[in-house]
Amino acid sequence: GEDVEQSLFLSVREGDSSVINCTYTDSSSTYLYWYKQEPGAGLQLLTYIFSNMDMKQDQRLTVLLNKKDKHLSLRIADTQTGDSAIYFCAEKKENNDMRFGAGTRLTVKP
Amino acid sequence: NAGVTQTPKFQVLKTGQSMTLQCAQDMNHEYMSWYRQDPGMGLRLIHYSVGAGITDQGEVPNGYNVSRSTTEDFPLRLLSAAPSQTSVYFCASSLSRGLSGNTIYFGEGSWLTVV
Numbered sequence: 001g002e003d004v005e006q007s008l009f010l011s012v013r014e015g016d017s018s019v020i021n022c023t024y025t026d027s028s029s030t031y032l033y034w035y036k037q038e039p040g041a042g043l044q045l046l047t048y049i050f051s052n053m054d055m056k057q058d059q060r061l062t063v064l065l066n067k068k069d070k071h072l073s074l075r076i077a078d079t080q081t082g083d084s085a086i087y088f089c090a091e092k093k094e095n096n097d098m099r100f101g102a103g104t105r106l107t108v109k110p
Numbered sequence: 111n112a113g114v115t116q117t118p119k120f121q122v123l124k125t126g127q128s129m130t131l132q133c134a135q136d137m138n139h140e141y142m143s144w145y146r147q148d149p150g151m152g153l154r155l156i157h158y159s160v161g162a163g164i165t166d167q168g169e170v171p172n173g174y175n176v177s178r179s180t181t182e183d184f185p186l187r188l189l190s191a192a193p194s195q196t197s198v199y200f201c202a203s204s205l206s207r208g209l210s211g212n213t214i215y216f217g218e219g220s221w222l223t224v225v
Contacts, residue, residue, distance in 0.1 A: 004152055042114075042200055042216035043153075088152065098214075100145075100152030 004101035006089050011107045018076040020104045022089030027070055029091040034063065034074045037086045037103065046074070046087075084108045113137065116201050116217035123191040123224045131186040131220050133201030139215075141204045142184040143168070144176065146197040147219075153200065159184055160206070191224045198222070
C-alpha cells in the first residue's frame with residue numbers, strides 16, 4: 001500500500017508490556033523510526049533501526065523489523081503512566097523522503 | 111541550545127487571511143522542512159529545503175509558500191487561508207536530508223485554526 005499503517009489506539013495496564021505495530025510501504029526503505037509525541041508537544045525520536053537489522057534493544061524499548069513483511073514493532077516493557085502518548089512509526093525511503101504513520105495513541109491505566 | 115523554534119504556538123485566522131508561521135534553528139542544519147498533522151493521518155510533508163536559497167515541494171504544497179534566505183530561518187506562508195488548512199504544523203531540521211534519523215529535530219508545533 002501507499003500508507004504507513006498503524007492501529008490508532010492501544011490501552012494497557014501499568015507494568016504490562018505494550019506492543020505497537022506498524023506496516024510500512026517501501027521494502028527499500030533505509031531507516032525505520034519510532035517517534036513519541038506527548039500532549040501539546042512536538043515529536044521526539046525514541047529509536048530507529050537500520051534496514052539490515054532485525055532487532056534493536058534500548059533499555060525498555062525493543063524494536064523488531066520483518067523486512068519480508070514490511071512490519072515494524074515497538075515493544076515497551078514495564079509500561080508506565082509516563083509512557084502514555086502518541087507513537088509514530090516512520091520510514092525513510094530510498095529517495096530520502098520521510099513517510100509517517102497516523103500514530104498510535106497509547107493509554108496506560110494505573 | 112534552543113533547537114527548533116516555531117512561532118506562533120496558536121493562531122486563529124479568518125478564511126482568506128494570510129499569515130506566516132516562523133521557524134528558526136540554531137544548529138546550522140542544512141535541511142529544514144514543514145509538516146502538517148491531521149487527526150487520523152500521519153505527518154505530511156508540505157515543503158522542504160536542502161539549503162539556503164533552495165526549496166522544493168513535498169506531498170501537500172498547495173496553498174503554502176516557503177523561502178530560505180538564510181540557513182537559520184524557514185518561514186511557511188499561508189497565502190489565503192482556508193478551513194482545510196486547520197491543522198497542527200511542525201517544522202523540522204536535520205544536518206542533511208540523507209543522514210539517519212537521529213539527527214532530525216522537531217519544533218513544538220503551531221496549532222492553526224481557520225474559521
